[in-house]
Amino acid sequence: MFDTRDKSSMPLSPPALLSKLARRLMLSPSDQKALLAAASPPRHVAKGDHLIEEGQKTTSLVILCSGMARSLRTLEDGSQQIVAIFVAGEALNPGELMFPRSRTAISALTPATSLPIPLEKLNQLVSERPTIARALWWETAAQAAIQQEWMVWLGRRSASVRLAHLLCEVSYRLQAGDQDAKDAFDLPLTQHELADILGLSTVHVNRTLQVLRSRNLIELSRNRLTIRDKAGLYEIAEFDIQYLSGLKQLDAGESQNA
Template identity: 35%
Template sequence: MSSLDIPHAAMKDSITTLNLAAHWPLGRPDRDMINALACRTLPPLRTGTDLFAQGDRLTSIFLLLEGWAARYKMLEDGRRQIVSLLLPGDLCDPFCFLLHRADHGVTALTPIKVAEVGRNQFEEIALSHPEVTRAMWINALITASIQREWCVNLGRRTALERFSHLFCELYHRLLTVGLVSGGGFHFPVTQLELADATGLTMVHTNRILQEMRRQRLIELHRRHLVVPDLAALERVCAFDPYYLHPAAQETS
């Protein structure tokens, strides 16, 4: 039997399938293939555990099924910069095994559940399910687009604009996979992690969060973030969701 054999009965779409299909139309056989990949789960990882570290050799790609993680870079003196947040449904660098070593690490911000796809299995998919491969390439391009926006965040936006833009981005990304309800979403990121993601001190981070609460731009309580008025929050940072390419499936 092929390592990619899947059941004949259609599976319930995994969160990875929902994410990929949001940006490229996928038929039932392709969806079932991704669902089968999502069943290749590893033992759960605890908060603070690295999925892989900077410098590791990578021979697989990973699908984040549950929990939040972060890509990060470490400086020699121990300072850390979080360079992106990984949400349920995200792929952890689907083509990184083409390089010799990882140039960054991925760490669990919460307990996480991931599925692993080896290089041989990925190469089989490329031949037998080209639309899945195309969806993964689009996902990688959108990831690069998000990274460029984070560069603008760190280089040009004010502290208030940085946080507003980050929260708008998370809202839209989580909405894509059905994880926004009542204008809010689970938000397990600590103030230290927010500081590492925005290039600010803990004191400045706390001050900005208090200001956003005061202006009723956000409500943050017990790891749950609510955006009372998304349009108002978007106006603060001139947020344009186009860089997330919500209509990437359009070919016109």
């Protein structure tokens, strides 16, 4: 279940593809159906392929049905910074819908399946079904919240804290989307990619990983991460489960708001 590679090679029916997103966004069955009806056929891409190009005109809302993806900004000097990662069940560009062009390139970290929903149809849907508009607005806000958390530790924390935090977050998001709370999962990121996310050099990521390993907090080899000491990892990461748990409180807290 954790091996995202398997999923993409086994074509799922669109309803199955959508179910994860629906669960996250708490869409009603009728909204789900409507979304699905508006969607283009699902697209399967290989590892490394671009799901959205930088500067590309915004033509669809894209939902990641399986696999993992990253959002990348390239700077003039060639250095790059990964500004977001996505796991199955998340929308890739809810915020970009508001802009004429995409500001980042989004590419697949694993073989992946995406479900594009053309803007024209989406706009119609959104005006007919305010609950869908609200769900997308909410997804935009949730991603902004995650970004904000990234900012805090980019600005203020040491390499080991940043790395630990990232591992905690990915583990948490994978669980929230789909799986039971297992502590081992595929993490299809090279040390170079981790460095891009963390704003560190590859070499230093390597050394920092060794520190975490030597303290018996994690194992990581061949793209598979095992968390050996969850409490310990959370502690040095200063991982506050609260900030993401708002994602779950939606059904409880939102009913009055919606």
